Structure formats: C-alpha cells, structure tokens
Amino acid sequence: MSLVLLYALAGVALFCLGLYALIAHAHPLRKTLAINIMGSGIFLLLVAVARRSPGPMPDPVPHAMVLTGIVVTVSATALLLALARRVHTETGQASLPEDSLE
Amino acid sequence: MIDPGRSATRFGFARLVLVLFSLVLALSLGVAVLSLPLTSVGLADSVQAKVPQSGVTNPVTAVLLNFRGYDTLLEVGVLLLAVVGLRSLRRPHEEQSLSMAAPGPILLALVRLLVPVMVLVAGYLLWMGAHAPGGAFQSGAVLGAAAVLVLLSGLPLASWFHGWPFRAVLVIGFALFLAVGVGAMVAGGRFLEYPREWAGSLILLVEAALTLSIGCILAALFVGISIVPNGANRTREHP
Secondary structure, eight states: OOHHHHHHHHHHHHHHHHHHHHHHOOSHHHHHHHHHHHHHHHHHHHHHHHTTOSSSSOOHHHHHHHHHHHHHHHHHHHHHHHHHHHHHHHHSSSSOOOOOOO | OOOTTSOHHHHHHHHHHHHHHHHHHHHHHHHHHHTSOSOOOTTHHHHHHHGGGSSOSOHHHHIIIIITHHHHHHHHHHHHHHHHHHHHTSOTTOOEEEOOOOOOHHHHHHHHHHHHHHHHHHHHHHHHTTTSSOOHHHHHHHHHHHHHHHHHTTOSOGGGGSHHHHHHHHHHHHHHHHHHHHHHHHTTSOTTOOOGGGHHHHHHHHHHHHHHHHHHHHHHHHHHHHEEETTSSTTTOOO
16 A cells, blocks of 8 residues: 555544544534544645655645645634633533433 | 433434444545545646746745635635634623743743744744745744743733734734735736736735734734633632
8 A cells, every 4th residue: 555545544534533523522622622633634635645746746736725724723723712611601511501302 | 421311322322323424434535535546646737837937936835825825815814713703702891811820940941042043933934935845824833832932931921912003913914915916906917916026025025924913813812712701710820
C-alpha cells in the first residue's frame, strides 16, 4: 500500500471516529473535540490527495484549502467553547437538557 | 453522560445503530478513496505555469493570496464573525476579570525570553511567505500565541483588549484586503485582480495588515473565552 493511500485511509478513519463521537457523547466539550478530530481527518485526506502529483511539488490548491480549513476550525472551536461556557453559567449544567421522548 | 433513568436496552440499541452507521460510512469512503488513481496531476501544472505572474514565487502563497484570494478574504471574515459572536455572548453590565493564579518565576523568565523571539519569528515568517512556506496566517498564529503566553503569565495585557483602537486593529486586515480588491476593480480590472506589476507589493501590504489583525483576533478569542463573569468561580479566585 502506498504512503498516499495509507494517509488517505487514516484520514477517512479519523473522520468516521469523530462523527461517531460527535453523535454519541452529550458533553459539549467532547463534541467540540470530536469536530476538531473530524476536521483533522479531512485535512489529512486533502494533503494525501495533493501528494499524488507526479512532479517534485505537490498540488498546492488542496494545501491552501487546508490552511483555510484550519483557521475556520479554530474560529468555530472558540465560538463553541464560549457557548458551552455561557450554557454552564446560565443553567449550572454542562450540556443542554435532554428531550424526554419516553 | 448516561441518564440512569433510561433503559439500558434502548440505549444499547441506539448505540449499536450508530456504530453500524459509522462503519458503513467508513467502508464506503474507504472504497471511494481506493478508487482514486494513484497518480494525478491535479492543478499543480496550471498553478506552476501562472506563478511567475502572481507576484510571489511560493505556489501556496500565490494560490492563497492571489488565485483564490476571495476564499482568504471570506476566511478573515469568518474569524471576525467568531470574535463578534464571542463578544455577544457576554452578559451586559458584567464586570470582567481574567481569573489567573499568580505566575511562578519560571513562567515569567520564559515569557521574557520567548516573547521577543516570537515577535521576531512572526515578522520573519511574514517576509518569507513570498518565497518559502510562511505568510499572513502562520505569522498571525505565532503573534497570537505570544499574546496568549503573555496573558497566561499574568502580565497586564488584557487591559489593551477594549475600546476603539483595539477594534480598529481587529478590522484593519479585512478592511485593507477589501479595499485592495475594490481598488483593483476601480483601476479597471475585476474584483481582487491585482495589477501585474504591483501584485508583489500589494500582497505584502495585505499580508502585513492580516498578520496584525489575525494575531489580535486570536488573542481576543482567548480573552473572550477565559473571561470569568462576576459572581462565578468566587471560591477559586486568588486574592
């Protein structure tokens, strides 16, 4: 298996692990970490796909997309942390109240 | 995390469905990745052909600041949106204080050694962005990290983060980038189409303003998260 395939499949695995954790955990801090891991998986996939170009230089457009993605992830994480903090200040609990379906 | 009132079998069934869904998604994405060709030129040749006209010699900087400059402009807009959202989550008329423990001597010595070097590295990365990996976002991140280090060591930097001068610095990166784009339109081209002979200088100017802006935005994000509202954490505050 080539190195490109290894990194691309690792990116896919990280994405799916993060998606599972995003849905399965209730604490907003864990959800934020899960979103970060999903983002890291996608960046790994993009960089691996960029490495497929035959010359010495990898494809620079996915690299620019990853730079943009990292900055957007940082902004979203900051906003999520502030929201979690505000929820904690207002309600005293760490996460939103569960719906009662049963 | 697990509500004790919920029945175990129902919760277990939902968890199993979620695991199966994630596995199916992972397998289908894996199959999609495996079906990609191992060698593909992509956009590398097209970018390499146009880099000499872009004003810089590093292809990633050329893509980021010139060929896809609109993405970068909106990305700085996203950063500003995060700061605005953070500020709006503060309750009004609330006394703000950063609750920090007293810094130890090692932290203070580290700050005094590292922060000037970090500011220098930020300037170096900004300059190197034209012909090596570097540029506005990398040096802005180093500046933001230097500001966070100073804030964590208890030195009185948080008082700078209020008022109109600070807001002007937050906005100047986006404003200058937008002004350059509209100016290019006024000078006869399309939006963000730099004139060929000015492209290098314009990119450097925009990157300098972006560096300052991004460093201050990252520091403001940190300050906004760690502000302790009046009345909370009273027992843990140090006198």
